[in-house]
Amino acid sequence: MTTRYRVEYALKTHRRDQFIEWIKGLLAVPFVLYSQPHGAIDGQSEDTLIQTREEAHRRYSEILRDVEVMIDDHISYQNDPNNPFPSKLKLLVPTIGPFFTRLPLEAAFKFQDRKRYISSRRFVSPSFNDVRLILNSAQMMAVTTYGTLQLATFDGDVTLYDDGESLEPSSPIIPRLLDLLRKNVKIGIVTAAGYTTADKYHARLHGLLDTLAATPDLTPTQKQSLLIMGGEANYLFAFSPTSPHLLTPIPRHRWLTPEMAAWDTHGEIPQLLDVAEAALRECIKTLNLPATLMRKDRAVGIIPDPPGARIPRESLEETVLVVQKVLELSAAGRGGRVPFCAFNGGRDVFVDIGDKSWGVAVCQRWFGGGGGGGFNGEGPIRGGNTLHVGDQFLSAGANDFRARSVGTTAWIASPGETVDLLDELAELMGKKMS
Numbered sequence: 001m002t003t004r005y006r007v008e009y010a011l012k013t014h015r016r017d018q019f020i021e022w023i024k025g026l027l028a029v030p031f032v033l034y035s036q037p038h039g040a041i042d043g044q045s046e047d048t049l050i051q052t053r054e055e056a057h058r059r060y061s062e063i064l065r066d067v068e069v070m071i072d073d074h075i076s077y078q079n080d081p082n083n084p085f086p087s088k089l090k091l092l093v094p095t096i097g098p099f100f101t102r103l104p105l106e107a108a109f110k111f112q113d114r115k116r117y118i119s120s121r122r123f124v125s126p127s128f129n130d131v132r133l134i135l136n137s138a139q140m141m142a143v144t145t146y147g148t149l150q151l152a153t154f155d156g157d158v159t160l161y162d163d164g165e166s167l168e169p170s171s172p173i174i175p176r177l178l179d180l181l182r183k184n185v186k187i188g189i190v191t192a193a194g195y196t197t198a199d200k201y202h203a204r205l206h207g208l209l210d211t212l213a214a215t216p217d218l219t220p221t222q223k224q225s226l227l228i229m230g231g232e233a234n235y236l237f238a239f240s241p242t243s244p245h246l247l248t249p250i251p252r253h254r255w256l257t258p259e260m261a262a263w264d265t266h267g268e269i270p271q272l273l274d275v276a277e278a279a280l281r282e283c284i285k286t287l288n289l290p291a292t293l294m295r296k297d298r299a300v301g302i303i304p305d306p307p308g309a310r311i312p313r314e315s316l317e318e319t320v321l322v323v324q325k326v327l328e329l330s331a332a333g334r335g336g337r338v339p340f341c342a343f344n345g346g347r348d349v350f351v352d353i354g355d356k357s358w359g360v361a362v363c364q365r366w367f368g369g370g371g372g373g374g375f376n377g378e379g380p381i382r383g384g385n386t387l388h389v390g391d392q393f394l395s396a397g398a399n400d401f402r403a404r405s406v407g408t409t410a411w412i413a414s415p416g417e418t419v420d421l422l423d424e425l426a427e428l429m430g431k432k433m434s
Contacts, residue, residue, distance in 0.1 A: 017394065018095045020131045023067060027126040030059035057119035060126070064105040064134070075099050100383035100408050101142035108138035129413070136410045136421060143387055143408055144428040149185055151367055151381045153229075153360050153407075155390035155400055156191035156204065159418055163346050169207040173415060176422040177208060181218055183429060186225045186381070188363035190356050190388070192345065192399055194231030194299050201228050201237055202245035209246040212239060227363055232341055232399060233260070233354035234298040236362065255362050260354070263338045269353055272332040272340060273300045276351040279326040283319040291348075301350030316344045323351060343392065343399040357402040360388055364406065383407040387425075389418060 034056045070089045077087040078098055090096055112134050113119050118126055143149045157163045160173055167173070180187060195201055202209055205228070212223055226239040228247060236255050240248040253261075263269060277293065277300045284291055284302060292305035302319070304311055324342040327333035333340065341355035361380070368380040386407030390400030393411045403409055412418050 017128075019093050020128055020135070022093050023064075023131045024126060024128060026063050026067070027060055027131070030056060030063065031125040034059055053119050057113060060113070060119060061106050061109055064109045068103060068105040071099055071103050071105075075102065097404050098383075100386075101139070101146050103135070103138040104141050104145070105134065105138050108134045108136075108141060111137050132411050132413075136412070137424065139387070139408050139410055140421065140425050140428055143385070144425070144431075147384050149387060149425075149429070150385040151186045151188065151363060151387070151407075152180055153188040153190045153363055153386070153388045153403070154418075155356075155388075155392070156189060156193060157346070158391040158414065159389055159412060160189070161204075161415055166203065167205045167207045169211060171207055171415070172419050173422070174208050174211050176419065176426065178212065178215060178218065179426055180422075181212075181222045181225055184222065184225070186227075186363070186367040188227045188229055188360065188367075190229045190232070190359040190363065190403075192232055192343065192350065192352060194234060194296055194350075194352065196235060196297075198237055198243070198245040198247035198249060201230065201247055209239065213241050213246055225367070227366060229359040229362060231296075231298055231354075232352040232356055233358035233362060234352065236366075255366055257358075257361065257365065260358060260362075263353070268332060268338045269298070272327065272330075272338050272353070273298075273351070275327055275330045275332050276300050276323055276340070276342070279323045280319065280349070280351075283322055287315045287318065289315055289319070298353045299350055301345075301348055303348045311347065313344075316346075316349055319349045320344045323349070327351070341399050341402070352399075355402045356388070356390070356399055357404075357406045360386065360403050361406050389421065 034052060070087075070092075074087040074089040074096065077083055077085070077090070109118075112130065116130060116133070118130055154160055157165075161167045161171065177187060189205065191204075193201070193204065208226075212218070212226065215223075223239060223241065228237040228239075229235070230237070236250040236252075237247040238250055239246060273295070277295060280293055280300065280302050283289065284293070289302065289311055290305055290309035291302040291311060294301050294303050302311075320342050327340060327342065332338070339354050339358065340351055342351045343349070364381040364383075364386055383406055387410060388400065388403040388407050389410045389412060390403065391412055391414075392400045393404070393409065394401065400409070400411075410421055412421060
């Protein structure tokens with residue numbers, strides 16, 4: 001049963017995506033005007049029901065076409081450095097960020113409507129998930145129609161495998177990732193897991209790594225087109241068929257961007273982690289959390305103690321928001337000299353140095369030849385040629401959110417959705433190639 005508390009909790013700002021909520025509000029109007037829910041129970045004729053469905057479909061399509069035009073207008077504003085005024089979309093949705101491609105929302109809606117029968121529903125209005133999947137489809141269409149997908153990056157938990165699990169050889173995601181490599185798309189797995197050694201990443205990703213090593217129809221260059229970026233943006237490993245655990249660590253000096261190299265000029269990283277650690281300790285005490293502190297060289301967090309203990313979701317999110325605000329107001333965190341990411345991992349809370357925007361940017365630079373990758377010398381892969389797939393895109397406590405600033409994104413809710421997304425992407429890429 002949905003309680004008033006649960007409804008109010010879901011409406012908190014940090015639990016919402018304003019762009020999706022805005023589109024939901026637009027679609028609610030034709031739902032009310034054209035859905036005619038009594039038609040499902042008062043014996044209306046089949047022709048009348050079809051006419052009602054077609055009218056709802058037409059109105060939904062028109063609205064999404066109008067939003068599509070507004071995004072085009074927003075892109076023209078963001079690409080004009082001499083225009084000091086905000087776009088109409090920016091005025092209506094102040095939190096809207098940059099767009100790297102057009103979004104064919106009308107076509108994406110028609111695609112999803114054939115799968116989800118959104119226009120046929122009479123009692124359930126277009127939902128958050130409907131809009132999220134429409135946006136995903138629009139982005140898949142965009143990266144295959146208006147450009148060429150060169151880099152696909154993926155979160156780990158809940159995206160490639162279930163939370164806390166591993167990528168097993170039987171996973172249906174693996175052949176789809178290998179298919180991307182066959183199409184010469186580079187792959188980066190950008191995960192919050194902050195391991196310093198290759199064996200632990202192999203344990204989590206062994207299904208993909210072992211299968212990749214044993215696949216005969218991939219060229220050496222295609223096999224080397226896989227990177228593992230751990231700790232958001234702190235540990236880089238490249239696939240190597242001759243290395244122990246099939247991964248070789250890449251020294252930090254080879255891939256750090258100039259901006260990242262300047263983060264710890266005056267010892268700012270230990271200072272920021274000290275502040276985060278003190279805030280986490282206070283949260284453990286104040287909220288009486290069954291947790292213990294874990295400090296790493298580039299991260300600090302809390303994990304359940306004992307290991308099987310369950311920390312309530314509300315306590316995890318409270319901890320994220322408290323630590324984030326403490327860091328923003330601290331001398332170490334003010335001014336953004338050292339970027340950080342405080343996030344809810346589902347069972348734990350961690351503060352990492354950097355965030356996934358930097359992790360994706362390193363992959364773009366490495367595969368573009370600027371970081372020693374050597375695959376080409378054309379400069380970093382552009383945001384419009386990059387797709388990041390993840391499950392955490394809420395505005396706070398979600399570590400995929402900031403990847404939106406460096407490339408296109410797709411918001412999924414489970415590994416099963418990732419499979420569907422990759423199938424959709426493969427179909428679109430096949431149509432373009434043919």
